[in-house]
Amino acid sequence: MLVELLLATIMVVVIVLTHLVGLGLLVRLLQSHTRLFRKLRIMPLTLLIAATIGIITIHSIEIWIYAGLYLALHAFGSFEEALYFSTVTFASIGYGDLLMPKPWRILAAIEGAAGVIMLGWSTAFLVSLLAQLKMFRHDWLSWEHAPA
Incomplete structure (x- = not known):
C-alpha cells in the first residue's frame, strides 16, 4: 500500500503541475490574441470559447497521463479501457x-479526488475570465447591443 500511496502522491504533483503550466500557457495565449482581436465586438465570446477549448485540452492531457500509468501498471488490457476508466474516474462519474484491480484501487480513488479539484480550479479560472471580460454585467443577448 505504501508504493500505491507514493505513486498516487507523485501523480497528484504531476497533474497539479500540468494544470498550472497549462493554465499559464493558456493565459499567455489569450493575452497575445487579445491585442489582435480588440476591435471585434465578439472578442469576449471568442476568448471564452478559446479558454474553454484550452481547459478541455488540459484535462484531456491529465486524463491521458493517468491512462498511460494504468496501462504501464497492466491494470487494464488495452489503452482504450485505461482511457475510459481514467475519464470516468477523473470526472468522478464512476460508472x-x-x-481497477485491487492493488491499485487507492490510486484510482485519489485520481477522482484530484480530478474534482482540477475541475474546480478550471471552473474558477473560467469565472475569473468572465469577470475580467465583464460578461456578467453585459447583456450580450439583448437587441440593443446587436451589430448594426
Whole structure:
C-alpha cells in the first residue's frame, strides 16, 4: 500500500503541475490574441470559447497521463479501457462497469479526488475570465447591443 500511496502522491504533483503550466500557457495565449482581436465586438465570446477549448485540452492531457500509468501498471488490457476508466474516474462519474484491480484501487480513488479539484480550479479560472471580460454585467443577448 505504501508504493500505491507514493505513486498516487507523485501523480497528484504531476497533474497539479500540468494544470498550472497549462493554465499559464493558456493565459499567455489569450493575452497575445487579445491585442489582435480588440476591435471585434465578439472578442469576449471568442476568448471564452478559446479558454474553454484550452481547459478541455488540459484535462484531456491529465486524463491521458493517468491512462498511460494504468496501462504501464497492466491494470487494464488495452489503452482504450485505461482511457475510459481514467475519464470516468477523473470526472468522478464512476460508472462501475470497469473496475481497477485491487492493488491499485487507492490510486484510482485519489485520481477522482484530484480530478474534482482540477475541475474546480478550471471552473474558477473560467469565472475569473468572465469577470475580467465583464460578461456578467453585459447583456450580450439583448437587441440593443446587436451589430448594426
